[in-house]
Amino acid sequence: MAYKDFRDFLDTLRKEGQLLTIEDEVMPEPDLGSAGRAINNVSDKSPALLFTNINGYQNASVAMNVIGSWPNHALMMGLPKNTPVKEQFFEFARRWDNFPVPVERMDSAPFQEVEINQDVNLFDILPLFRLNQYDGGFYIDKACVISRDPSDPDNFDKQNVGIYRIQVKGRDTLGIQPVPQHDIAVHLRMAEERGENLPVALAIGCEPVITTMAAAPIGYDQSEYEMAGAIQGEPYKVFTLPGTNLDVPWGAEFVLEGEILAGVREFEGPFGEFTGHYSGGRSMPVIRIKRVYHRKNPIFEHLYIGMPWTETDYMVGVNTCVPMYQQLKDAFPNEIVAVNAMYTHGLVAIISTKKRYGGFAKAVGMRAMTTPHGLGYCKLVIVVDETVDPFNLPQVMWALSTKMHPAHDVIILPDMSVLPLDPGSNPAGISHKMILDATTPVAPETRGHYSQPLDAPLATEKWEKIFQDLLSNQ
Template identity: 30%
Template sequence: MNRNLREFIKEVDQRKQLRRIKTLVDPELEIAEISNRLLQAGGPALLFENVKGSNFPLVVNLLGTVERVCWALKVEKPEELEILGKKLAMLQQPKPPKNISQAIDFGKVLFDVIKAKSGNSFFPPCQQLILKDEKVDLSILPLIRPYPKDAGKIITFGLVITKDCETGTANVGVYRLQLQSKNTMTVHWLSVRGGARHLRKAKEAGKKLEVAIALGVDPLIIMAAATPIPVDLSEWLFAGLYAGSGVPLTKCKTLNLEVPAEAEFILEGTINPGEVMADGPFGDHMGYYGGKEDSPLIHFHCITHRKEPIYLTTFSGRPPKEEAMIAIALNRIYTPILRQQITEIKDFFLPMEALSYKVAIISIKKAYPGHARRAALAFWSVLPQFTYTKFVVVVDENINIRDPRQVMWAISSKTDPSRDVFIIEDTPFDTLDFASEKIGLGGRMGIDATTKIYPETNHEWGEPLEPDASTTQLVDQRWSEYGLGNITLKEVNANLFGYDIL
């Protein structure tokens, strides 16, 4: 069953995790300040019904908890996302089935792909109202400016849709856009992204690049577009696999592009190759203001939207933010893909506090000397986004990598910095990371926190402390007799560390 933004908002409301704000609020700084306080507290999504300067309501924090991200992906718990990851892993590197059971599983995945194909919508809700040419005015949108030194108002949760002028292959990405005038915006994308590649090809062919921006779609589609999985699937098909059914698409009014028919707004425009304007600075996920740089300028000549549309937005910054919550959930989808490509990896975790990609903790079943170092090097190369992971900590498979106490114990008790820490210099680096001496070029560190074996060490390793199994069972059985039944592990974790173990 297909779902749109307003249906997901209704679901969140029914689950008592939506608050409607009727008071007049300012999209300049005020909305972000209110939202950030709720994000810090793990609070509800917010629907602002009275936004200064706009007739349209605005929803934010919709994906502000891991729980709501799971609901968006149509599951209840993060662990269930690994089922989807297994499907994607099977599609990425299909292998001949060894038995009837594997053949049935592969057949089910192929059937899921068939169901995930996009369909056409002949009466698309996103085109109920149409504004063209002189009537195009982007100021009708309740665009926010999150931080006081931001260069202007922005779009953050928009799907940016472009097409390769040679192959006709579409790309769907999530990029930041800055308002420049009533009908222009700059788009900020990295040179390796699909939209940037399409612009280079259009320039070589002497053509304008058509660009459509879809605003207010089912959050599931946003996550599909933002997931850089190296699978030869279109983002629409990928979103269909997430959803369990195809995404209804419709053709733009003025462009040869297809867009989600259930979107709240569609912006249609073109880029003249080589035409740029200054973009930024803006607050980014690193917790700092980014730089100012020339970025491609989009000229918009058509806006279509639903009747009584809802504007969906978010903003970046030091975690916790919505992007960090999405990353925690997507971590579970990556896991089966990593296990298939690096078979020794048992589990991996990207802590939110480390910006959801700067530090990776992976566990392995160690089999030979140097195994941890090999696993770290393989991790850095398996997916494009892991290129920017600065630190990789490798632990044994019996360590719960989502428990910071166990990880810190492993580092402290199993690591000799002179032997177990290795650094790779001058590697490709995140341009938003100011820690490096050269922007775009920096180092990576691997930490081997596994139990050492010969010849990694010449002495025997101590036997780890373990409680007596029979006594553990006895205490479990008699716990209520002690009068301690109301004290749970979750409560202990919260008191000691201020958060729960995911």
Template identity: 30%
Template sequence: MRSLPPFPDLRAFLGWAESHGDLARITRPVSLRHEMTAVQLEALRRGGPVLRFAAHDGPDMPLIANLFGTRDRVAAGLGLTLEQIPDFGRFLASLRSPAPVEGMRDAWSRWPMLRAALATRPRVLRRAPVQDQDLPGLDHLPVQTPWPGDGGPLITWPVVMTRPHGTDAADLTRYNLGVYRCQVLGPDRLILRWLAHRGGAAHHRSWQRAGEPMPVAIALGADPALLLAAALPLPETVSELGFSGVLRGARTELIACRSVPLMVPASAEIVLEGWVHPGETAPEGPFGDHTGYYNAVEPFPVMRVSAITSRSDPLYLSTITGRPPDEPSVIGEVFNDLALPVIRAQIPEVQDLWLPPAACSYRMAVVRIDKRYPGQARRVMMALWGMLPQFSYTKLIVVVDGDLDIRNWDDIAWAIATRMDPGRDVMRIDGTPMDYLDFASPLEGLAGKLGIDATTKIGAETEREWGVEMRLDPAHQARAEELLAEVMP
């Protein structure tokens, strides 16, 4: 499926970007406190390149930012062009639910699927670049303080690796990889902010019940496939380590940690190793978040760093999170297209789904369906809310007919204004799970859901005859364009 070669590490991806004129080197000094945030956001809003900061007011280590600041680079991180994303989404959907093989010809046609399955098995190495040297402490990393109201330096692109209590370090299928922000407290301590529904938090609870410290490893500057696999909303039964092999088109190479019983990416730039002890927490935040607001200060687990290994000349990868557009919202746009075939496999009448980036990428969904029977829009709403944990945080779903462009706000507004009655077509649910960062919710972690059926009403949904929509003859429209092209070139 890939049209680009595998990128075994971050450097290979940066080399590809630079060869395409998509990397800029900034040599003038930039402050890690707030100023670098402004530069990153301005580059992203302009659709700009990957940024490599050579000079800043932190330790002498190059800082990489805006890695996935465009949809094209997110697709490239998967080894694809943007046009290939829908096909790749269908391929991933087929991996989840493969059809039975029908004959030898069909078996040979499945070879890409078989090769992808083989790529999910990681390879364990004895030596790796990420263990070329040891770093004395977290103060040797150029960690940003992104926003003026932030509580301190924040590691923003960490791939946090954990496993549940009772498993072995070699049981790689049980690992969880998540991108959880990490507040630096000192040279050997940081805070891990993971929400209760995330895999890292579930593993932490298993170690707490056993009364034992939990091993944790954090990969900084991993290869693009591993970064994107850790950020994808994968089902709990799918290993991010294995799935990264599918995305990369090559097996993931791992190395045993020096001080904790975990395996980590051999090609990462930096690895932090350490332990989270039962009951040890610290107040995290405040920090600017994807909502455009600072989150409240809350206790989260503390990681005591036991070792920091790196390449001999490491790069530090960073990003910032804020009100969209930001880098996570750009990634979310591509993931939206990637996930659509999986959604359609579960809810076949869905023709398209859009998570508007301006609505924090998941708080609102607009769905286009092939409507065939009364009540179908409500069935689709309930199916989406129950399909993936991420949709449990979607507080507004608007369902429209197949004749509209759901990425056009004018079409959405017109459908709501002309195909929806507030007394009949609004479904409201109370007391459902919600991201506690939603300050509009009356209680932390609990809020309502709103579904708007903006489809044409049929059958028992209405007692009135529905209006006839006005449409021009396509031939007349084409003639108009032809005539106006002569006088309005």
């Protein structure tokens, strides 16, 4: 099911009716950002967008909303496009267990068709535009950023592939926001303690599996490339850059090679974020680009980000749920049933669990807040019974309505860590967090009147299957 490269996936979307090509001339602003917003406003099965005629840019195309719906996400996994999200979650989790799948190293890469190593001017190379009207500048927000652990540079597993917001500051200069909870912030701190710049590479227009894994909160010493191999079912192809020894996605459209300058900070922002608010400006590290590779007639992939839901929410939905699910199962292997952390990148998480004894569900909620992702997110954790589908919001609301007692089932944890982009944090990066226990009380916590639950009619599962098959053939 693995895709050869970014273009191969676009071809699949086109064949499946999930790619809309716009050949009419468009303006970079406001048309491209507006289109990225609009496509998710009109449908939850929205196609990817490919713009081939952009005013002011010759031989440049822009792709947006590439993983911006559950059909596209299913196709990314090689599943039928009508696969329900809950099934996508469990299939993703099943493949997760195949980790690690060693990479396949390639001797050359398609992006080597064009190399620019003198007088780099990103304004000439990339079709840049603002996504939202009050953004502080042009942003690159769907690049896989690769860095190595400076204290252990030969350790492939500690090489990080992540996605961060990146502002174009000048001809060869970028600003980057490394959130403290993310691995690149660890790498940068180590490099700066040694008085060294941190080599980085930015890969734009990659196969969707590695982009998805780059946005996943996996362990520090877990390779995103080896996890991508597990998800796609065969080794992931990488190419080693001769200048920095960084392994980059073989099928990328663009690769920018440079380094984060030690000790240098510049004003970055504001930027319209996934929280549905502008983030304001902060002093952030700076990247100096030394070399650019790209394919002939490259496709620049961009991601609209703003008030949910947008492509961001589909891209970081299942791949946030599954790591938390696996990490919670490590602690509670017989109890955890499913995790839905798709809302605002997991600032809200819903966990379905069995219970051993009274108070157990509250402990599950507290453990979720100490997972790698939960440390910076999981501001609100809702815990429900194993019979409640956490992906079915009406069921979750029913559990909150009937199972939760405000006097007993609300846990407030003061002054916990959260990502600084949370607009409710005060000071930035600090927030109270809350657990809502919406499970049925069990001994010794016995209260309420829950002895006569209503079961579904006997043939309900049979008819669910009948209707799924009928609807999938429409």
